[in-house]
Amino acid sequence: MFVLPKLKNPTNAYEPYLDAETMGIHHELHHGSYVKKLNQLLVGGNLNISRIEDIFENISDYSGDIRNMAGGHYNHTLFWSWLDNTMSAPSPELHSRIAEDFGDLDAFKNLFTQSAVGLFGSGWVWLVVNKEGKLDIVQTANQDSPLMSDINSGYPIFGIDVWEHAYYLKYKTKRVEYVTALWSLVDWNTISERFSSKPEMNNLG
Ligand code: MN3
Numbered sequence: 695m696f697v698l699p700k701l702k703n704p705t706n707a708y709e710p711y712l713d714a715e716t717m718g719i720h721h722e723l724h725h726g727s728y729v730k731k732l733n734q735l736l737v738g739g740n741l742n743i744s745r746i747e748d749i750f751e752n753i754s755d756y757s758g759d760i761r762n763m764a765g766g767h768y769n770h771t772l773f774w775s776w777l778d779n780t781m782s783a784p785s786p787e788l789h790s791r792i793a794e795d796f797g798d799l800d801a802f803k804n805l806f807t808q809s810a811v812g813l814f815g816s817g818w819v820w821l822v823v824n825k826e827g828k829l830d831i832v833q834t835a836n837q838d839s840p841l842m843s844d845i846n847s848g849y850p851i852f853g854i855d856v857w858e859h860a861y862y863l864k865y866k867t868k869r870v871e872y873v874t875a876l877w878s879l880v881d882w883n884t885i886s887e888r889f890s891s892k893p894e895m896n897n898l899g
Contacts, residue, residue: 698722702881708865711863714776715863716860717862718736719863728766732763732764746764749761750765750841752843754843765790776885777876785883785884787890791889802821802829805819807873807877811873813856816856820832822850852885873875
């Protein structure tokens with residue numbers, strides 16, 4: 695059975711960028727319901743799955759409901775891991791890769807923010823290591839992951855939830871203000887660790 699992971703901090707520790715009410719609802723109710731429904735679907739289908747990646751690797755074998763709930767659980771688990779209230783910076787290794795692939799850190803942030811603001815409807819924007827081994831910015835719809843076998847756009851090392859439930863209470867329709875504020879909460883330490891521990895490209899399918 696999958697469990698809802700704890701946030702790194704109390705819900706009010708992300709203020710003023712993310713308000714405590716949004717963090718609480720987003721974590722307990724939205725993410726919590728993905729976990730609960732995923733477990734119900736797996737039990738109901740007699741499916742014994744212990745790794746979400748096992749679902750992603752053969753995503754077309756699973757129902758749309760399992761796709762949505764497994765993606766929702768996986769994506770939000772990553773999202774919380776990438777948010778903290780301690781200012782940090784990319785590791786030298788990641789920083790030089792960002793400079794190589796995007797110009798510099800500010801250019802990357804601008805491109806990523808544009809992609810997040812430009813995504814139509816609900817979904818996620820990701821920084822991935824693609825099959826060529828380059829950093830890339832990709833979008834997914836709904837709760838899809840870049841790791842799903844019918845998408846396969848790279849290994850996500852960072853991503854932002856741009857569903858309205860992530861920002862509507864505080865920012866209303868102003869998604870650009872939410873994404874801009876979020877840069878102050880980005881935990882580059884965790885992202886740098888995920889970058890340096892990424893699997894070999896030939897394991898990405
Ligand atoms: Mn969400």
